[in-house]
Amino acid sequence: MSRKTKKFLSYYKPYLGLFLSDMFCALVAASITLLYPLIVRYITNDLLRNYEISQAMNTIIKLGLLMLGLAILEMLCNFFIAYKGHMMGANIEFDMRNDIFEHYQKLSFNFYDNQKTGQLMARITHDLFDITELCHHGPEDIVISIIKFVGAFIILININLPLTLIVFTFLPIMFAFAFFMKNKMNRAFRKNRERIAEINAQIEDNLSGIRVVKSFANENQELDKFHAGNKRFVESKRNSYWQMATFHSGLGVFTNLISVAVIIGGSLLIADGAIAVSDLLTFLLYINNIIEPVRKLINFTEQFQNGITGFDRFMEIMDINPDIVDKKNAVDLKNVKGEIEFKNVSFKYNETTTDVFRNINLKVEAGEYIALVGSSGVGKTTMCSLIPRFYEVSSGTITLDGMDIRDIKLKSLRKNIGIVQQDVYLFTGTVMENIRYGKLDATEEEIIQAAMNANAHDFIMELPDGYDTYIGQRGVKLSGGQKQRLSIARVFLKNPPILIFDEATSALDNESEKVVQESLERLAKNRTTFVIAHRLSTIRNAKDIIVLTEGGIAERGNHKELLEQKGLYANLYTLTQASQ
Structure with missing residues (x-):
């Protein structure tokens, strides 16, 4: 038994009792359908031929009541199969969806860097829809088919062997036909799933960027792209329907041939x-x-074909092992001071051969405020992303308070690091819910205090419903500065000893930047802080400024010292001053 088959069957385990009850009801229902023709044969062959009509009528009435009872029993069995059986399938689908979503949470940024959100959504929604039908109807249909097929064969062979052989001569050809069509249908249905996943990705891309679409008045361009993708999906559907039509019409031919053969042979x-x-x-x-x-x-x-192609795509994701996991003996952090050290650290992405940077040696004392600068693409953000292990170092070591971060449990490590990014992500919901994301068990008083520390309380109170105001998807109803202050409040609530500010003010206007910068400085007090700076004017007061290049750290010092060196930093500062 293959590993994939074992995995599929494992989802039945919690519902074994329900599964066996469903199979029992299928067995009873199938057996009942085999009895009706036998009762008809008994009435026409024995009762009406060997008994007076008055005597036969009494028995026929009894047989009629028996058939009525069997019909009621069959109805109850079919109801159980249709309701409870389908619920078993739905519960298995529920378990699979939980598993794949949980697996998504374990995968690193390396995985998401190469994926489309719509494609991932398709695997957790559309691809699993047919699993319900397969998990329920698959075993049930096999049980019913075997009982009816074997039962009918035994009964018919006892009635007349030659006529039975005529009927069953057609069946091997029918099964050969079904087997021949299997691979064609499999390919067709798999192509359907790939195409609908592409459409989902396109829709997600369009809706996420709808403001860009409208700002450039490119609605027609998006419609053309969607129509092209939709047309490809229809073409894949056309192929699958062609295979289905061939399948079902072929079955119809065999059915008619069997009926004709029985009528002629029987006559x-x-x-x-x-x-x-x-x-x-x-x-x-x-x-x-x-x-x-x-x-x-x-x-x-x-x-x-529908279900297994969905399950195949489900397993494709489940078979991707997270590349960043806890070591067997990883430990939780306690009493974190915040001393960070990079020792000969180099990094490159999995699919590339060129290092983003190499030979980084840097020690940051607990509570120190350090700024990272450099031209775009030298890896400032990536370097900071190595600290919470969003990516893994290609070589070298990063330590926290002298301990290799790979020896620390991921959850414990990330709980002690707060990140404020340029592109703020707020979840659909209220202001209160978004701030509470920093500490899920926080009280209302703690949330309000965090908002005050982030200079966010005043504008929150001016919102229609204060902290209970619904802010829309990704905080669309708020300004950039307001969203940024909510993200800072979230980190205040988390209260980590280590901070990473990733160009947190570069997208703001001067007024908003001033307010946010004040909040950031308050947040950074007595915490180990890494600041990735685009506007060099915001880091003039940094104790230590690191100038990063592809080859590693090129320059280091405070603002005044680096200007006096008249090197890379001085050039960058001159360029930024000229652009302001």
């Missing part, structure tokens, strides 16, 4: 006196019991 046998007319009627009634299992198996094949 010849009746003429020869080999069987009675009632036996031919029984055969015709059982044809449906023979064809229905084949139809169910074909439907199962369709469900299997």
Whole structure:
């Protein structure tokens, strides 16, 4: 048994009792359908031929009540199958969706750097929809098909062997036809999923950037792109429907051929006196019991292709091992001071061969305020992202209070680091909920105090509902400065000993920058702070300024010392002053 099969079957384990009950009901329902033609044969062959009509009527009424009872029992079984069985499938889908979402949380930035959000969304939503049908109907259809198929064969062979062999001669050809179509349908359905994932990615990209689209009046361009993607999806659908049409029409041909063969063969046998007319009627009634299992198996094949291609894409993600994980003996941090040291650190992205930077040697004392500057692309943000292990160093070591950060549990490490970025991300919800994200168990008083420290309380109180104001997706209803102050309040609430400011004021106007800068300085007090600066005027008072290049640290000193060196920093400062 393959690992993928074991993984799939493992999702049935919590619902084993429900699964067995569902299979039992399927067995009972399938068995009942086999009884009806036998009752009809008994009535036409024995009762009406060997008994007076008055005597036969009493038995027929009893048999009618029996069939009514069987119909009620079959209805109850089918209800259980349709309701409880589907809920079992839905619960399995629920478990899979939880697992893949949890797995997403474990994957590093390296993974997300190469993925489209819409594609990832498709794998957690659309790809798992058909899992419900497969998990429920798959085993059930197989059980029902086997019972009806084997049961009908045993019954018919006891009625008339030659006519039974005529019927079953067609079945191997039907199954060969189904097997032939299997791979074609698999490829077609997989292409459908890939195309709908592309559409999801395109929609997500468009809606996320709708303000850019409208600002450039490029709605028609976006429509053209969407129409092209949508057309490719329709073409993949056309191919899959062609395969389905071939499948179902082929089945219809075989069904008609079996009926014709039974009628002709049965008529010849009746003429020869080999069987009675009632036996031919029984055969015709059982044809449906023979064809229905084949139809169910074909439907199962369709469900299997839909479900298993979704499960394949699910497993593609689940098989990606997180490249940044806790060591076996990783420890929690206690009494963090905040001393950070880079020792011969180099870094390159997984898919590249060139180092972003190399040979970084830097020691930052606890509580020290250090600024990183350099031209775009030299890795300032990446260097700071190595501290909370968003990326892993390619070589060298980073220590926190003398301990290799790889020996620290990820959650503990990141709990002690606060990050304020240029591109602030606020979640859909209220002001209160977004600040509380820094400390989920914070009281309302703690949240208000954090907002005050971030110079955010006054503008929050001017909002329609104060701290309960709904701010829209990504805080769209707030200005850049307001969003930035909420993100700072969030970090105040977290209260970490280490801070990273990633060009936190570069996108703000002068007035907003002044307010935010004041908040940042208040936040940085007595904390180890890394500032990635675009506007060099904001770091004049930094005790230590690091000038970073692809080769590593090129210059180091305070603002005055670096200007006197008339090197890279002096050139950068001159350029920024000229651009202001």
